[in-house]
Amino acid sequence: MGILEVRNVNKRFGGLQALADVNLSVQENAVHAIIGPNGAGKSTLLNCLVGKLIPDTGTVMFDGQSVLGRKPHEINQTGISRVFQTPEIFGDLTVLENVMIPCFATRDGAFRLHAIRTVRAEQDIMERAERVLIDMSLQDRLRDHAASLSRGDKRRLEMAMCLAQEPRLLLLDEPTAGMARADTNKTIDLLKEIRDTRNITMAIIEHDMHVVFSLAERITVLAQGAPLVEDTPENIKGHPKVQEAYLGQAHG
Amino acid sequence: MAGLDARDTRFLLIVVALTLFTPILLQPFPESSSLAQFNAGYPDLMQRFAIFGIFAIGFNILFGLTGYLSFGHAAFLGVGSYATVWMFKLLSYNVLPGLILAVITSGLFALLIGYISLRRSGIYFSILTLAFAQMSFNLAYSVLTPITNGETGLQVYTDDPQYLLAEGGLTTTHIFGLAMNKSLVAPVGGWEFTFNVGYYFCAVIAIAAFYLSLRIFRSPFGMMLRAVKSNQQRMSYTGLNTRPYTLAAFVISGMYAGLAGGLMASMDPLAGAERMQWTASGEVVLMTILGGAGTLMGPVLGAGFIKYFENIFSKINDNVLHGWFAFLPDGLEDLLVTIVHPFVGKGWHLTLGLLFMLVVIFLPGGLVEVGQRLRRLFTRRGGTPDAADPRHAPKSAPHVAE
Ligand SMILES: Nc1ncnc2c1ncn2[C@@H]1O[C@H](COP(=O)(O)OP(=O)(O)OP(=O)(O)O)[C@@H](O)[C@H]1O
Ligand SMILES: [Mg+2]
Helix, strand or coil: CCCEEEEEEEEEECCEEEEEEEEEEECCCCEEEEECCCCCCHHHHHHHHHCCCCCCEEEEEECCEECCCCCHHHHHHCCEEEECCCCCCCCCCEHHHHHHHHHHHHHHCCCCCCCCCCHHHCHHHHHHHHHHHHHCCCHHHCCCEHHHCCHHHHHHHHHHHHHCCCCCEEEEECCCCCCCHHHHHHHHHHHHHHHHHCCCEEEEECCCHHHHHHHCCEEEEEECCEEEEEECHHHHHHCHHHHHHHHCCCCC | CCCCCHHHHHHHHHHHHHHHCHHHHCCCCCCCCHHHHHCCCCHHHHHHHHHHHHHHHHHHHHHHHHCCCCCCCHHHHHHHHHHHHHHHHHCCCEHHHHHHHHHHHHHHHHHHHHHHHCCCCHHHHHHHHHHHHHHHHHHHHCCCHHHHCHHHCEECCCCCCCCCCCCCCCCCCEECCEECCCEEEEEECCEEEEEEHHHHHHHHHHHHHHHHHHHHHHCHHHHHHHHHHHCHHHHHCCCCCHHHHHHHHHHHHHHHHHHHHHHHHHHCCEECHHHHCHHHHHHHHHHHHHHCCCCCCHHHHHHHHHHHHHHHHHHCCHHHHHHHHHHCCHHHHHHHHHHHHHHCHHHHHHHHHHHHHHHHHHCCCCCHHHHHHHHHHHHHHCCCCCCCCCCCCCCCCCCCCC
């Protein structure tokens, strides 16, 4: 039994079958990659895990409990954080504030009326946020508005926001898209370090095969909403079906 | 001091000083000068500055921080006024019980309206709040007349119980025996300064209200409210429930409005339904945007500006204009009077409207942006490139919540 169990999930958008009988089992503390051509339904699958979408049929269990029908913030509080395909950050707030907010959410829960205490008095939260930002090499941008960051930095900031929550399951939707090669390599190293030093499970969607093969222990290939194969990176590389459906025609 | 850093403490002290010296600062022209017209240091108007300042500060906690644009905040103003007058009718003219009840009832009322309206955001939220306020306004004239006294307005009658009114007690509003209408008039040279109890009472409460809003701005709660405005999606996926945050902001700002309404009744023991009309709700929106939504000082500035126009510009009639231009040849004098005429007196709305447009177009951050630009200019010359503190000068943001 994996920490995340997706069973027979179907999702239709009008006439389009975005997810067709998807089964996925992610083992605890593993890095599991989900790959597939554009429009395969990868992001839609993540949407079903975090409460953004409700599947038409099927079940999604995280740590033995169903996430279906729960609100996004409740699902997050059970330990699932997500980095979106297009960065979702607080553009009007500073970089430091962006990371302090998830720290508050993790410490204080979904709502707490801290109206009189000052932010400055929250030394613990501030230090924790700074530490995560140093890991992400964003320490020089603490006081800048998040909206002023470059695309790659925004993505790193969003990753910092998720990591600050110390989630048990981290969902990454194309974390290196829009990054320069050097930044991509830095991100790979960082994710490797997280994988090796923390108890964290990662599900990662990625088009960049270099990233996938450097990180993943298992790979699921999705095509037209249905899982094509699931296997180890070694076996996926030479798999004829995958070659045909994906690797042959896309990046790699 | 008082949980603030050095910068905010200095800021607060400046606000306190300005508020306390208002009776002097707003009286710059000697009584005999032809500009005495522009003096605004009389009790009635100064009280209104403080009261509408409170209203706008509270409104800004909702609109400025979360971006939720309420078009029905005057309803809470009205509720506060009615509650206070009822306390006058039932207890005595001491304003304290009335103000407490005003804050409580408007808070409860805001809880109800907010709970329903906050199910939607953006323009739908605005329309819902507007609908609620108009409903309250109409009910006050119809079904609720036993409570509101309909078109006559709620006031105190001699046969009201006033259980706490002692024999020979004050029959004007007061705070523990200190009558609100009491003033000390100090002629100094050609000037005349009026120090009024009512104004100082409102001023002290306004300072407290400002201090509280400053604390909210600097608190984790304030940060969450700004996060709501910035990206609600991200908040949900970060494990935060946005609804209670916006509801808390709505209730707090409703209580500020109720307090302002209570103070209005405390200065003049009357409450009428027109206080809840949509124009009154619109006014506080204008004040906040004109001054600078989301900034600390902006709403206060905006409130002062609009009340000044309403009370000073509206009093300039043709006679006054003729007086000003008397030194010119007759033909020219008449011409100038004709040109200026539509902008003053009853036409003050026109001037305000033009001013509002200019601000929105050229100073999207509101009037406070003038100060910020000046400061930036000076600090740049002074050689410190980035002294502008984003917390004191938040970037202007779109005015309607998504
Ligand atoms: N909310 C929606 N409403 C209608 N159609 C949708 C919606 N979300 C996704 N789709 C469609 O479902 C299909 C799968 O989309 P999805 O975003 O999951 O693909 P993806 O695998 O993430 O692709 P990419 O690699 O381009 O990000 C696409 O054809 C898309 O247009
Ligand atoms: Mg996608």
